[in-house]
Amino acid sequence: MNHATALSPPRRLRADAARNQQRIIAAARELFADHGLEITLDDVAERAGVGVGTVYRRFANKKELITEVFEQSISEFAEAADAAYSHADPWFGLVEFFEYACRHMAMNRGFSEVMLELEDDMERFVVVRDRIKPTVMAIVERARQAGVLAPGIEPSDFFALIHMVDGIAEFARPVNPDVWQRYMAIVLNGVRAEGTPPQQLLVPPLNDTEVEQAKGACAGRKR
Numbered sequence: 001m002n003h004a005t006a007l008s009p010p011r012r013l014r015a016d017a018a019r020n021q022q023r024i025i026a027a028a029r030e031l032f033a034d035h036g037l038e039i040t041l042d043d044v045a046e047r048a049g050v051g052v053g054t055v056y057r058r059f060a061n062k063k064e065l066i067t068e069v070f071e072q073s074i075s076e077f078a079e080a081a082d083a084a085y086s087h088a089d090p091w092f093g094l095v096e097f098f099e100y101a102c103r104h105m106a107m108n109r110g111f112s113e114v115m116l117e118l119e120d121d122m123e124r125f126v127v128v129r130d131r132i133k134p135t136v137m138a139i140v141e142r143a144r145q146a147g148v149l150a151p152g153i154e155p156s157d158f159f160a161l162i163h164m165v166d167g168i169a170e171f172a173r174p175v176n177p178d179v180w181q182r183y184m185a186i187v188l189n190g191v192r193a194e195g196t197p198p199q200q201l202l203v204p205p206l207n208d209t210e211v212e213q214a215k216g217a218c219a220g221r222k223r
Contacts, residue, residue, distance in 0.1 A: 021058050023048040028069050032110025037066065070114050074131060077104070081135040090146040091196055094139050095188060101162045106169030106180040133159075148196040161187050174217040175210045178203055 027048035031039045041062055045052045059065040080100045087093030105112055140155035165187060169180035185199035192198065206214065 017058075020048075020050050020054055023050060024055055024058055024065070025068060025072070028065050029072070032066070032069060033108040036109040037062075037113045041065070066110075066114060070111070073104070073108070073111055077101070077132055078135070081132055081139065085135055085139050085142070090139075090143040091148040091192070094143045094148075095199070097136065097139055098158065098162070098188060099184060102165045102169075102180060102184045105162060105166040106173075107177075109170075109173075112166055112170070148193050150191055150193050153191045157191070161191075171218060172206060172210070172214050175213045176206055179206055179210075 024044060028039075028044045031043055031047055035043075039062075041055045041059070042052055044065065045055045048055070055065075059068070077100075081097055084093045084097035084100070087096060136158065137155035140149070140153075140158055143149050144153065165180055165184050168183045169177075172179045182201055182203040182205060185201050185203075188199045
């Protein structure tokens with residue numbers, strides 16, 4: 001028997017399975033970001049271009065897939081925090097991470113929903129908090145020691161500020177998905193010390209029509 005020939009098919013299958021898993025996860029990330037957690041595994045299979053059975057072989061249920069996608073997002077958050085802490089300039093390092101966090105939350109509806117759900121799962125919520133919080137606090141503390149933050153600003157303020165910007169993004173997403181950038185800049189200008197470079201307001205505010213449309217969309221989601 002030719003053992004090399006006999007063993008080659010399983011290797012190809014393993015490679016195919018690995019590629020399928022990555023396609024499934026990538027599809028799930030896109031769908032969660034765009035539509036939140038209400039999507040189905042059938043939706044994921046269609047977006048990934050695989051059969052539903054393939055999805056179920058990799059993930060027994062949607063919760064397992066959500067967990068996998070969420071863990072990848074947290075790893076990326078941790079990497080972004082490490083990079084920001086290593087930035088040569090304490091202020092621009094803080095701005096870099098704050099923008100990353102706001103952009104990720106604003107453009108990823110599913111991530112925001114998972115974070116809210118995690119508050120009911122304290123063990124997992126603590127794991128997430130403990131993985132990222134120390135580095136974020138170090139980023140802010142380094143900026144404070146460099147004198148680029150306004151007096152009284154604490155590291156814990158930034159977790160609330162990120163959620164504030166995410167709140168604007170959620171409200172405006174149906175009519176103006178980019179306006180959160182304006183309020184992110186306003187927030188950063190509010191916490192910087194005198195002499196620290198200001199953020200430019202490059203995105204205009206919502207106009208009256210957009211505000212009314214956003215209010216209508218918000219009311220529709222609550223029905």
